[in-house]
Amino acid sequence: MTQAGPADTAIAGFYRVRFDHVDRCGKLSLRRAGRMHHLGVGITHAGKAVTILITDHQVTVVDRSTGEILATHTISPTRTYWRNEQREPGHWPGSRPL
Template sequence: HPQTQGKIERFHQTLKLWLARQPAAWTLEELNTQLREFQHIYNDQRPHRALNRRTPDATYRAIPKAVPKQLPGQEHFRARMDRIDQTGTVSLRYGGRLRHLGIGRAYKHEKVRILVKDNDVIVIHHDTAEIIAEFILDDSKDYQGKKKHPDPKTGV
């Protein structure tokens, strides 16, 4: 779209002018560092005239995001198939972030079914239907350890 093309060209002009005022980058790492700095300034520090002098990041965060509506009493269920990687983990998107579920290296490369109900996750071996791991997802952690079951002998 011509209007979008104009916005992109204007952004490129701003980026090129900013880079021209920086010391020349001699390595890709130096250039990436400069580009990250520009991104931070452009999104987090620079007020924008079209956004009532707010930063793009502040404007983005101020708007509630669209999510599917869940009816009262309705629970969220998901099922998917995956393969455990060579480190014994499988990835799952939850709460807008990628979580890594620690299954165990004994199951590396095995196909699994993953059942998710809200923050409870069950991992089932694809071929044997054996439950091989259970999780209660913690929003504050990327890596999720297996749910600990009480020892039948000690109760701990």
């Protein structure tokens, strides 16, 4: 006779959930696989309380108060900075596109 219990207690698709705040420069730090990575979220979100959902291939940053997705990042283990894929890449201040 087998004992009854929950079939599967893992959340489908996600293997890590973290609660944090965006720093004053619009970034988050995340340790993954023994390495420190930095996530660009955007300076407009500085100070916001966020939930970070981390899978094998993607990181999603969600505003804790509204549920809005603020940033998505594709995991690249060889890089330490991952830019926000929700936004177009910006330009340096004072530069103009050619």
